[in-house]
Amino acid sequence: MLLGKTAGPEVALGHCLDKEGRPVAAMRVPVRFRVREDGTVTATAPRWPDAASRSLRACATRAFGRVSFTCPFHGQAIIDAVLDLSASVR
Secondary structure, eight states, X not given: OOOTTOSHHHHHHHHHHHHTOSOEEEEEEEEEEEEOTTSBEXXXXXXOOTTSXXXXXXXXXXXXXXXXXXXXXXXXXXXXXEEXXXXXOO
């Protein structure tokens, strides 16, 4: 999965899932990104399912803020995404 234009946020998101130290059941997380003209995110609004732990919500929300996009080039944009997340213990 490549969220935005760089892989960095996926590394951070993977770290958040690994930090749970237990399996994380599959969940769908709708996220709204507000994006500046340079592609950086100014705000995120994830809608977490009840099953997501408080620590996962906090860590992943910070990771979402580090995403960058190749759009909008002029002005700003709102990007709605639905992310499928899960993790198993290694």
